[in-house]
Amino acid sequence: xxxxxxxxxxxxxxxxxxxxxxxxxxxxxxxxSEMMEVTQDGAEQWASAQRSELVAAITALVKGAVPPAxxxxxxxxxxx
Numbered sequence: 001x002x003x004x005x006x007x008x009x010x011x012x013x014x015x016x017x018x019x020x021x022x023x024x025x026x027x028x029x030x031x032x033s034e035m036m037e038v039t040q041d042g043a044e045q046w047a048s049a050q051r052s053e054l055v056a057a058i059t060a061l062v063k064g065a066v067p068p069a070x071x072x073x074x075x076x077x078x079x080x
Contacts, residue, residue: 010040
C-alpha cells in the first residue's frame with residue numbers, strides 16, 4: 001500500500017506534512033516558488049497535487065538521501 005501524506009498544519013515556516021511516523025517541513029520558500037500567493041488552502045491543495053513527489057522526498061530523507069529539486073528544501077523535523 002502506498003504511503004499517505006497527512007497535512008499537519010501551516011505557519012510562517014511552511015507546511016508540515018506527515019508520512020507515518022515522520023514529519024517533514026515544506027519550506028515557505030518552496031511554496032512561494034510554486035504559487036503566486038501562498039495561503040494555507042493553496043499550500044494544502046499544492047501538497048495534495050504533489051503527493052507522490054512528497055512521498056518520494058520524505059522517503060529519500062528518511063534514508064539519508066537528498067530529494068531531487070525542487071524538493072531538496074524539504075526537511076525532516078525532529079521527533080519528540
